Amino acid sequence: MSYLNDPSSNSEMRLQAVRGYYELEMYDDAWDELKEIEKSYPLTPLIIQMKILLLLKEKSWDVALGLTQKLQQMEPENGAGFIQGAYCLHEMKRTDEALALLDEAPESVRSDAIYFYNKGCYQAVIGDVDTAFDCLRKSFDMDESLIDVARRDPDLAVLKDSIDSQ
Numbered sequence: 042m043s044y045l046n047d048p049s050s051n052s053e054m055r056l057q058a059v060r061g062y063y064e065l066e067m068y069d070d071a072w073d074e075l076k077e078i079e080k081s082y083p084l085t086p087l088i089i090q091m092k093i094l095l096l097l098k099e100k101s102w103d104v105a106l107g108l109t110q111k112l113q114q115m116e117p118e119n120g121a122g123f124i125q126g127a128y129c130l131h132e133m134k135r136t137d138e139a140l141a142l143l144d145e146a147p148e149s150v151r152s153d154a155i156y157f158y159n160k161g162c163y164q165a166v167i168g169d170v171d172t173a174f175d176c177l178r179k180s181f182d183m184d185e186s187l188i189d190v191a192r193r194d195p196d197l198a199v200l201k202d203s204i205d206s207q
Contacts, residue, residue: 052082059091071095086116093125102129120150127159136163154183162196174203181207 055078062071072095078088089112096105109126112119123146130139140163143156150156161176177200180187191197191204 052078052085056087056091063091063094068095068098086112086119089115090121093121097125097128100132102133105129106133118147118149120146120153120156123147123150124153124155124159127163131159131163131166136166139163140167152183154180154187156180157183158187158191161191162194165199166196170199173197174200177204 055074059071059074059078062068062074071091075088075091075095082088089108093105093108093112096102096108106126106129109122109129112122113126116122123142127139127142127146130136130142140160143150143160143163146156157176157180161173161180164170164173164176177187177191177197181191188204188207192201197204
């Protein structure tokens, strides 16, 4: 079968277009392309992940949370469903639930700097600043660029002086 006639390669190319629109902040175009993909292809984890990213931009926390749960079921070893689901819960002011979801995440997620960064943010919001800073330190060790992000993160205002000393 040639590459051009392979339906899975066509869906992958279309998903690349969605990602491109997303990165260019052309969200309406990304949604339009996703709708076209869904007419011809089954709902895959990659399609769900793109939908979640777009919903997060729209701050559609409830809908995004539902899709993160579907992603967790489809690919339980994929950390995206857990990290993004926890983010939705946190944004919905359900930070304790967000922390519990991160604790349920597969072990593979604990090698992701964002896991520790988000956990640090959530710990800071609930007032556990020592655990928050320990988590942030781990995230900074994995990805130094997160230090600059942390300096601007309102969830981490209580740790501003500690972060500035990094």
